[in-house]
Amino acid sequence: MNRLEISELVVDVPGRRDGRPLSLSVEPGQVWGVLGPNGAGKTTLLHTLAGLRAPRAGEIRLDGRPLATLKRRQVAQHLGLVFQERQDGFPATVLETALIGRHPYLSPWRMEGGEDLRLAQAALERLDVAHLADRLVSTLSGGERQRVAIATVLTQAPALWLADEPTNHLDLHHQTEVMALLAEQAAEGRAVMMCLHDLNLASRWCDHLLLLYPDGEACWGPSDALLVPAALERLYGQRLATAEIGGAPVFVPVR
Ligand SMILES: Nc1ncnc2c1ncn2[C@@H]1O[C@H](COP(=O)(O)OP(=O)(O)OP(=O)(O)O)[C@@H](O)[C@H]1O
Numbered sequence: 001m002n003r004l005e006i007s008e009l010v011v012d013v014p015g016r017r018d019g020r021p022l023s024l025s026v027e028p029g030q031v032w033g034v035l036g037p038n039g040a041g042k043t044t045l046l047h048t049l050a051g052l053r054a055p056r057a058g059e060i061r062l063d064g065r066p067l068a069t070l071k072r073r074q075v076a077q078h079l080g081l082v083f084q085e086r087q088d089g090f091p092a093t094v095l096e097t098a099l100i101g102r103h104p105y106l107s108p109w110r111m112e113g114g115e116d117l118r119l120a121q122a123a124l125e126r127l128d129v130a131h132l133a134d135r136l137v138s139t140l141s142g143g144e145r146q147r148v149a150i151a152t153v154l155t156q157a158p159a160l161w162l163a164d165e166p167t168n169h170l171d172l173h174h175q176t177e178v179m180a181l182l183a184e185q186a187a188e189g190r191a192v193m194m195c196l197h198d199l200n201l202a203s204r205w206c207d208h209l210l211l212l213y214p215d216g217e218a219c220w221g222p223s224d225a226l227l228v229p230a231a232l233e234r235l236y237g238q239r240l241a242t243a244e245i246g247g248a249p250v251f252v253p254v255r
Pocket residue numbers: 013014036037038039040041042043044045
């Protein structure tokens with residue numbers, strides 16, 4: 001279950017009139033970037049696609065099945081969400097946190113088994129936080145916490161990743177590693193949609209883009225068609241200088 005179909009979707013952004021209905025399909029193997037200025041509705045869209053908020057109109061389907069008809073457990077077995085903000089509600093170690101990714105697959109009161117542990121440890125290693133396994137998450141740095149959050153979704157092993165600014169708090173090396181991980185997930189047949197503020201990460205790693213404007217306007221399609229300075233300058237209300245490095249456009253804000 002890894003195709004996400006969005007039909008005539010109007011996201012319920014508080015205080016905003018209806019925008020352009022979104023109709024698109026996130027297919028296995030694709031990496032979508034959602035771009036837009038602060039407040040454009042990127043997080044609200046991702047939470048709507050994850051079934052955490054009802055849309056104002058339209059429908060979301062996971063492999064042909066309306067999201068609204070699926071049980072949360074079924075959704076969690078197929079869709080993983082990396083939140084932009086998270087609260088550590090109770091004290092938990094890094095390993096215990098990663099193991100939460102296995103909960104959609106465990107019956108109530110069943111403890112995690114050896115395979116669950118193996119998956120969690122492998123995910124912590126992949127995100128370069130295995131050495132922190134016994135530390136309380138509340139004691140970690142911002143970037144370490146972000147990597148634990150991504151490791152938790154990797155442990156969950158969803159066919160569809162929704163990631164809200166997955167490179168938040170990360171240094172350059174770990175930004176690259178996380179983008180490479182998401183690209184690898186797609187290359188293995190999963191689907192990825194992520195909100196990004198960094199145009200250059202979008203340019204390098206996303207094959208499709210959805211541009212969200214603050215007034216509810218939107219456009220989407222293959223990245224090549226949308227990574228056009230005029231469209232991006234209008235999106236952000238920001239002048240850009242453009243260069244090309246390694247065949248991909250690079251954008252630098254200028255005043
Ligand atoms: N619970 C709420 N009550 C009132 N307004 C809300 C609520 N949740 C979101 N909003 C508003 O909806 C709009 C869209 O918010 P959202 O977080 O989706 O934007 P975003 O594009 O992700 O922004 P950013 O780039 O700053 O993360 C914002 O103007 C925000 O203030």
